[in-house]
Amino acid sequence: MVKISFHHRDGSLDVLNVDDGTSVMRAAVTSGIAGIVGECGGQAMCATCHIYVREEYLDVLPPVRHDEEEMLDCTTEPRDERRSRLACQLSAGRDFEAIEVDVPATQF
Amino acid sequence: MPIHENLTVDTPVADWLNPQELMTDPYPSYARLREAGDVVYAPALQSYLVPRYTALRETQLHPELFSVRSSDVNTMMERAFGGNRPMLRKDDPEHAVERQAINPTLRPRQIAQTWSPRFAQTVEHWIDHLLEVGPENADLNRDFAAPVASQNLIDLIGFPSEVHVDSLRRWSTDFIDGLSNVMSDPDIWARCDASRAEVNAVLDELIPHLRRHPDASITSHLLEVNLPEDVVRTNVMLTISGGMNEPQHMITNMVWALSTHPDQQRTVRAGEVSWGDAFEEVVRWVSPIGMAPREATADIEWFDAKIPQGATVGLLFASANRDDSVFPRADELDVTRNARGHLGFGTGVHQCAGRWAAKNAVGEVAVPRLYERIGSLMVDDSRQVSWQGWFFRGLTALPVTWD
Ligand code: HEM
Ligand code: FES
Numbered sequence: 001m002v003k004i005s006f007h008h009r010d011g012s013l014d015v016l017n018v019d020d021g022t023s024v025m026r027a028a029v030t031s032g033i034a035g036i037v038g039e040c041g042g043q044a045m046c047a048t049c050h051i052y053v054r055e056e057y058l059d060v061l062p063p064v065r066h067d068e069e070e071m072l073d074c075t076t077e078p079r080d081e082r083r084s085r086l087a088c089q090l091s092a093g094r095d096f097e098a099i100e101v102d103v104p105a106t107q108f
Numbered sequence: 109m110p111i112h113e114n115l116t117v118d119t120p121v122a123d124w125l126n127p128q129e130l131m132t133d134p135y136p137s138y139a140r141l142r143e144a145g146d147v148v149y150a151p152a153l154q155s156y157l158v159p160r161y162t163a164l165r166e167t168q169l170h171p172e173l174f175s176v177r178s179s180d181v182n183t184m185m186e187r188a189f190g191g192n193r194p195m196l197r198k199d200d201p202e203h204a205v206e207r208q209a210i211n212p213t214l215r216p217r218q219i220a221q222t223w224s225p226r227f228a229q230t231v232e233h234w235i236d237h238l239l240e241v242g243p244e245n246a247d248l249n250r251d252f253a254a255p256v257a258s259q260n261l262i263d264l265i266g267f268p269s270e271v272h273v274d275s276l277r278r279w280s281t282d283f284i285d286g287l288s289n290v291m292s293d294p295d296i297w298a299r300c301d302a303s304r305a306e307v308n309a310v311l312d313e314l315i316p317h318l319r320r321h322p323d324a325s326i327t328s329h330l331l332e333v334n335l336p337e338d339v340v341r342t343n344v345m346l347t348i349s350g351g352m353n354e355p356q357h358m359i360t361n362m363v364w365a366l367s368t369h370p371d372q373q374r375t376v377r378a379g380e381v382s383w384g385d386a387f388e389e390v391v392r393w394v395s396p397i398g399m400a401p402r403e404a405t406a407d408i409e410w411f412d413a414k415i416p417q418g419a420t421v422g423l424l425f426a427s428a429n430r431d432d433s434v435f436p437r438a439d440e441l442d443v444t445r446n447a448r449g450h451l452g453f454g455t456g457v458h459q460c461a462g463r464w465a466a467k468n469a470v471g472e473v474a475v476p477r478l479y480e481r482i483g484s485l486m487v488d489d490s491r492q493v494s495w496q497g498w499f500f501r502g503l504t505a506l507p508v509t510w511d
Pocket of ligand 1: 195196197207264346347350351352354355358391395396397400401425451452453454455457458459460461462463465466467
């Protein structure tokens with residue numbers, strides 16, 4: 001099991017333990033985590049799964065691919081050049097062993 | 109989880125639902141369905157309808173329970189498209205291969221860089237035409253929305269410029285009629301077969317050309333991932349069926365909405381609300397696709413209903429978009445609201461592939477340019493405005509005039 005921590009703007013925290021291969025978006029949406037929408041089902045087509053990855057977890061992550069890069073220009077809350085990612089493109093086990101992310105105030 | 113095993117439930121039944129009333133104006137029926145429950149059985153349609161927002165979203169999150177491979181719909185789709193089913197009728201992971209092939213040319217950056225300049229050229233041409241027809245006779249549907257939507261789609265699928273806007277329109281209509289040919293009307297199949305032959309003839313020449321000279325088109329992208337050629341052809345036919353009427357209807361819907369709400373028209377034209385936001389609100393308020401079908405893969409207790417395996421489940425996008433618990437005063441048009449999150453493009457892995465193309469072509473190019481060039485454009489109340497349909501809903505005529 002891989003641990004994913006979602007930090008919300010109001011200071012509250014949700015922690016999930018998920019199976020390998022689950023994307024951060026899928027984990028959030030199936031558990032009803034507030035603030036992550038995932039409209040397009042994980043195809044890097046909607047940018048409503050925007051998250052800010054906490055600094056200490058950035059190093060292990062794979063680089064942003066071309067399609068993710070394009071959609072990161074379409075986030076509602078401003079993109080952070082280092083920390084912004086699409087949660088649907090990050091997969092537990094494959095891309096990280098544990099991760100903590102900040103959830104934006106809005107996705108629309 | 110809303111799956112309640114071992115719980116006996118009584119499925120609400122809408123025995124009052126009348127398909128004829130849906131055709132004229134579905135919204136009063138949608139309101140009654142939303143009052144009735146999250147899942148409502150409609151005997152007249154032999155379907156379980158999902159009229160509220162939250163339940164609809166939840167249903168789309170579970171493709172393993174609600175599959176797009178519904179047998180009835182597929183039989184007709186395979187018949188219409190000549191033996192194959194397109195991505196819209198496949199579940200993941202099969203669907204993803206075909207869908208991911210076309211996504212790269214349909215994201216907002218490609219739309220802005222590659223497609224938007226072409227959309228803009230087409231719009232200039234057809235505004236000239238509209239002006240020639242003149243303020244006494246112009247029909248925005250016939251003289252502008254239909255040819256613009258058709259030309260944009262010809263470009264998106266990479267068909268050559270010799271293909272006439274009226275041909276693509278006819279193909280689209282014939283395919284759509286075939287897809288809904290429940291009574292197996294032989295005349296409809298004949299039209300559908302003839303149009304399929306014409307589309308295949310264009311593809312016979314285009315495909316070898318695109319293999320040598322790949323371009324930004326949807327057809328070229330389908331070829332690049334080495335899909336079997338019949339799969340490419342079927343998905344081009346899907347795009348012809350699904351990429352024409354909805355943008356066409358959205359052009360007329362927007363002009364009709366802004367004409368009947370002059371204050372909101374002023375707000376948008378003054379730049380206080382973006383054209384893109386106004387577009388999203390109109391998609392929410394009068395959604396071109398009212399419903400999409402799914403099939404239950406098992407006996408399942410879902411919200412307040414019991415759905416048997418194999419049953420048809422109707423996702424009522426247009427109704428969910430009028431759900432007051434998500435969009436306050438949902439029956440009213442309000443361009444200042446944030447309508448994003450509406451279900452007019454569906455949601456989940458089958459969410460519309462053309463959503464960014466349509467938003468740009470219609471919301472950011474065609475409609476704003478119409479008002480720039482014809483400042484006093486308005487609906488002509490002396491002639492008849494007509495709406496039709498609920499599965500697909502739009503204006504069949506929108507007489508317009510100007511000073
Ligand atoms: C405002 C205009 C449009 C609206 C309202 C609209 C609506 C929709 C909806 C609701 C779906 C999902 C159907 C379902 O879940 O069963 C869909 C799918 C689709 N649309 Fe659109 N559409 C529009 C424009 C376009 C355009 C211009 C294209 C062509 C590029 C297009 C291509 C597609 C395709 C290929 C799919 C299937 C996607 C898949 O199965 O993954 N649409 N559309
Ligand atoms: S879910 Fe749509 S971009 Fe991630």
